[in-house]
Amino acid sequence: MNVTPSEPADRLPVDASARHSALLAEEAPAVPGPRASGKPVPPGPGVTVLAGPTAVGKGTVSAYIREHYPEAWLSVSATTRPARPGEQEGVHYFFVTSEEFDDLVDRDQMLEWAVVHGVNRYGTRRDKVDEAVAAGRHVLLEIDLQGARQVRESLPEATFVFLAPPSWPELVERLIGRGTETEAEQRRRLETARMELAAEPEFDAVVVNDRVERAASELVQIMGLTPRD
Template identity: 65%
Template sequence: MVRPGRLTVLAGPTAVGKGTVAADIRRRYEQIWLSVSVTTRPPRPGEQEGVHYYFVDDAEFDKLAEAGQLLEWAVVHGRHRYGTPRAAVEAVLAQGRPALLEIDLQGARQVRQNMPGAFFVFLKPPSLDELVRRLVGRGTEDSEERERRLRTAEVEMAAEAEFDISIVNDDVTRATDELVSWMGLTPTKRVDSHH
């Protein structure tokens, strides 16, 4: 179980559903602080500045990285950069509040170097076939991008042993509740809201 003031890092292969689990935590567990990453990629439909990401240009990202203001950063899928603002994470941990970082594998490795006391959780798909289905089903990437992500995912799956625990994302609610219980909180009862 994670002690208060300890960072939890959630990582795993591309398209495994890290963002979906993080969104479920954001919706159902307000006491958990979720880090908002900085990225150079353009927003996807429905993404909001400061909620899903901080969208910046390359020059601004360079400034943050050079000033040591990022806990980790990486070039993802050979194109866009993503990073975690250091000051926000440190401030939340100092308050003793549960904090969660949802990042890619490269980022998780940097966090291990910068904050070795963090708790590392690997989110994995029920199978590689299911991961392929999710990648194709998302429809946000062209075939070349899907192929690149699939190659990346196969490499990323091999990194599971680097993590403290693994959680299978076969059901978002179940995976979220398992993660939350590892963070030392009691899972809440599911409340389905029909609007």
């Protein structure tokens, strides 16, 4: 008798909507609600750190601020990841080789740096931030949680803002909707996101990214700038 062996369920091909439902069906972690900063709004220029789980919209909110609030100074990170189509050197990132990144670290030029999502290194150039603060700018660093923790060690006076999703299902939707990661990578990032959400109490304030303009307006207010609604 010729019997076709059945495949284990986890190797069966599943369509995208089934994968989507599977990711959404997993137990949702607690998602923090809005929390005002306990710290007073800085009277002058200073550094604000924006962190939060993958796909919450950190890049989107930062891009909105770059476009609509030219008075804010957004740090441009150095990264070893290759540029994506449309990304410009010095605008989105400083794209450097692994050797160049090592050199920046060895010369203590990095305010903070981290391996993000297990592959590439990202870091903030200390000299650029110092220059911007000295020039009286309100500085925004959009970095990951490991980097935020390092900045808290070296610049405890900075303001630390956690960007939270409106809900866990919405975060899953944004990650899937962005469509830039494989399913395995999405799963890995969602596991990391669970840990990142648990770090919320380390931050001075929580801004919920429900609508980009609203979240940006709340963030610039925390930075000491005047929001435009």
